[in-house]
Amino acid sequence: MPRVLHLEAEDLPDPNVLHTDDGYYVYATNVPDVNVPVVYSPDLTNFTLVGDAMPVLPAWARPGFTWAPDVVQVGDRYHLYFTARLRGSRLQVIGVATSDHPEGPFEATDRPLLTMLDQGGAIDANVLQASDGTQYLYWKNDGNAVKKATHLWGAPLSADGLTLAGAPTDLMTATEAWEHNLVEAPQVIEDEGRFHLLYSCADFQDETYAVGHATGLTPLGPFSKYRAAPLLASQGRIAGPGHSHAFRTATGQWQLAYHAWEAGRCGYPHGRRALYVSPLHLSADQAHVALPLDLAQASD
Structure with missing residues (x-):
């Protein structure tokens, strides 16, 4: 039976939100016994656990390492892009x-x-899925797993979304002190002729984790970072917010879904990465995330 969720008590890391005519679906990194948790909400207020979006893993994937899902609609079908551990390897x-x-x-x-x-x-x-109909895939090379630099990459996808349609482009790497030598979780969104690159940085396990922002004139950049500070960082009751996903609501407003620890946990x-959704405001070169007062206020 579907289970009603109290989000701050749930572990829903690396959230991805798909808006459909029926409501909103949220997908997350694996939890015990569930490869791809999928949660449904009609209104972004009430959430129900639907189940496992991919109960059977492919033969090439080892169980227990199914991370960071992204679901998009392609024609009348849905595509799930996911991270998994390659059998015979320690790499994702x-x-x-x-x-x-x-x-x-x-x-x-x-x-x-x-x-x-x-x-x-x-x-x-x-x-x-750009306004001209072209699809692009973005990702991180997992360099920190083998003591190499991490970079964010992008490439065009084929029309069916199942293969790359061009060579990868190196979009950026860590350059700012607050990035702590690691960038990951890229997402590019299009708004009024600009392309906004949102990404996470630092260590997801602690309060240094944060969301950065950069802008460009094409889906593959070049992208210019806003270097003064992260777009979203630890504040008040939330700690280490990151792995964000921007999406439009039924009224066309941008929202940012992300996970965060509770301050001090x-x-x-002992901790959990709970799901949060906050308004996202964009301009030509800037972005702002509006945290509710109960999250932004100083923790007790």
């Missing part, structure tokens, strides 16, 4: 799965979409 790679329904079940292709094993693997897939096993 990116796969794609398809379904007729947003809640799944999704069936993965028989081989990964992207590996980049020489760069530590590939994680954190996200897709932009960062890291497993």
Whole structure:
């Protein structure tokens, strides 16, 4: 039976939100016994756990490492882009799965979409469906898994969304002190002729984790960072906010979904990465996330 969720008590890391005519679906990184948790909300206020969007993993994937899902609608079908551990390897790679329904079940292709094993693997897939009809895939090479630099990458996708349609472009790496030598979880969104690159940085396990912002004139950049400070960082009751996903509501307003620890309770096993959704305001070169007062106020 579907279970009503109290979000601040749930562990829903790396959230991704799909808006459909029926409401909103939220997908998250695996939790025990669930490869891709999927949550439904009709109004972004009430949330119900639907189940596992991909209950059967492909043969090439090891269980227990299914991270950072991204679901997009392509024609009358739905595509799930996901990170998983490659069997026979300690590295993560990116796969794609398809379904007729947003809640799944999704069936993965028989081989990964992207590996980049020489760069530590590939994680954190996200897709932009640009206004000209072109699709782009964005991801991170998991360099920190093999003591290499992390970069954010992008490439055009084929019309069916199942293969790359061009060579990867290196979009950026960590350059600012507050990024702590690590960037990940890229998402590019399009707004009034500008492309906004949102990304996470630092260590997801503690309060340094944050969301950065950059802008460009094309889906593949070049992107210019806003260097003064992160777009979203620890504040009040939330600690280490990150792995964000921007989406439009039914009224066309931008919102930002992200996970965060509770201040003073960062890291497993004592903490949890709860889901939050906040208004996102964009201008040509700037962005602002409006936190509710009960989150932004100083913690007790």
